[in-house]
Amino acid sequence: MEEKRILYVSSEVVPYLAENEVSLQSYEFPKMINDIGGQIRIFMPRYGNINERRHQLHEVIRLSGMNLVVNDMDMPLIIKVASIPKERIQVYFIDNDEYFKRKATFTDEEGILYPDNDERAIFFAKGVVETVKKLNWVPDVIHVHGWMASLLPVYLKHYYKNEGIFADTKIITSVYNLGFEGELNSELVGKMSFDNISKDITKEIQVPNYENLMKLTIDHSDGIVIGSEGLNPTLTKYIETSEKPFLPFATKDKVSELYTAFIKKHIL
Numbered sequence: 001m002e003e004k005r006i007l008y009v010s011s012e013v014v015p016y017l018a019e020n021e022v023s024l025q026s027y028e029f030p031k032m033i034n035d036i037g038g039q040i041r042i043f044m045p046r047y048g049n050i051n052e053r054r055h056q057l058h059e060v061i062r063l064s065g066m067n068l069v070v071n072d073m074d075m076p077l078i079i080k081v082a083s084i085p086k087e088r089i090q091v092y093f094i095d096n097d098e099y100f101k102r103k104a105t106f107t108d109e110e111g112i113l114y115p116d117n118d119e120r121a122i123f124f125a126k127g128v129v130e131t132v133k134k135l136n137w138v139p140d141v142i143h144v145h146g147w148m149a150s151l152l153p154v155y156l157k158h159y160y161k162n163e164g165i166f167a168d169t170k171i172i173t174s175v176y177n178l179g180f181e182g183e184l185n186s187e188l189v190g191k192m193s194f195d196n197i198s199k200d201i202t203k204e205i206q207v208p209n210y211e212n213l214m215k216l217t218i219d220h221s222d223g224i225v226i227g228s229e230g231l232n233p234t235l236t237k238y239i240e241t242s243e244k245p246f247l248p249f250a251t252k253d254k255v256s257e258l259y260t261a262f263i264k265k266h267i268l
Contacts, residue, residue, distance in 0.1 A: 001260050002037035004268070006030070007139035009043045009128050011146025013091065015084065016050050017105065021178050022146040025227055027084070029143060029174075032256045034089055041137065043128045045120070045148060046080055046093035048103045057082045057093060063134050068126045070119050071191040075099070077127050094127035106148070106180060113180060117148075118188040118208065122195075125152040129160055138165055141267055144173045144221070147180060150213050151192075153220035158197045170267045173217050174227040175235055179210030211235060218242055223267050225259070 010026035017023050030040045046057070063079035078095035094100075099120045107113050114120070129152075132139070144152055153171045160166060185191075189202045204216040215238055218224060224239050224246040231249065239246050245266035250258050 001033055001263065003039065004033075004141070004263075005039045005041075005137065005139045006033050006263075007041050007043065007128075007132065007137075007142045009142060009144050009149045009152055011044065011148035012105070013042060013044050016044065016055055016082075016091070017047070021176050021228055022174075025174060026145045028252070028255075029145075029259065030089055031087060032259060034087065036260065040089050041132075041135075041139070042084075042089060042091045043131070044091065044093060045124055046078075046095035046100050047105050048101045049105065050093070052080070055082050060092075063092075063131055066130060068123055068130065070123050070126070071194055075123055077123075077130065079127075079131055092131060094124050094131070096123060096127075099123055113182055113184065115185055118185040118191060121148050121151045121184075122155075122191060124148060125155045126159075128152060129155065129163075129166075133163070133165060136165075139169050141263060142169055142171050143225075144171065144217070145227070146176070146178075147210060147213055150217040153217050154192075154197065154201070155195070157220045158201060159195045170222040171220070172223045172225060172263070172267060173221040174225040175214055175218065175231060175239065177228040177230070177232055179214070182209070184208040184213070214238075218244065223247070223262070225262075 008030045012023035013026040014023045030042055034040045057080045060079045060081050066077050067074040068077050075096050080093040080095055082091050156166055188208045189199055192202050193199060205212045211234060214235055224244050226249045229249045247262045
């Protein structure tokens with residue numbers, strides 16, 4: 001894995017947000033690869049509950065300033081960066097005042113999903129790709145964690161399909177039990193249609209709940225990592241019958257060796 005470039009794109013990463021399966025593994029997998037000489041970048045949203053001063057985030061002016069179109073609206077992209085202490089791993093934060101300034105991640109104070117979570121996911125996916133293009137840092141593998149990042153494989157395979165920079169990039173998705181209750185905005189399919197992603201492709205998310213979103217992401221990935229012990233049986237069966245190579249759940253003490261072997265044998 002030495003010198004291989006792996007881009008980690010996640011909904012949540014420690015130490016910037018609280019510990020859970022997604023945020024912990026979004027830190028542990030990059031650290032594994034970094035420790036054996038791989039080249040690592042991490043991208044996540046810059047939610048308003050991330051303490052910028054404590055974590056020493058700063059804006060990268062040369063990467064910021066472009067507008068991304070989401071559902072026919074121009075939305076300014078702001079890029080911030082920080083380093084995980086002691087690990088020499090850079091984390092890039094996708095920011096926009098309209099989508100990410102609020103002081104929470106996915107839900108309001110009453111636990112209700114934000115109605116624009118669908119647009120936030122689209123903006124995040126586009127923001128990651130556009131920033132990677134500006135960095136001119138071509139990843140060999142992109143590893144996706146968490147549902148806020150789950151539209152990235154779809155956008156790479158369709159909206160950005162003619163971008164030569166990603167022609168040889170492979171996509172891995174970790175699938176977790178940690179999702180969301182209820183559904184995203186029912187207009188998600190229409191908003192993706194605006195980006196010329198046809199409804200034949202997005203038919204899986206006509207009902208945009210967590211399970212269906214993960215199925216769409218699995219369909220557009222080159223390999224799957226099962227991130228939760230006792231994963232939802234429906235998603236487990238979908239992965240097992242998808243004909244995609246997958247890494248079964250492994251405990252922390254075993255996963256490092258299995259993960260690197262999985263990438264070498266089945267992805268690269």
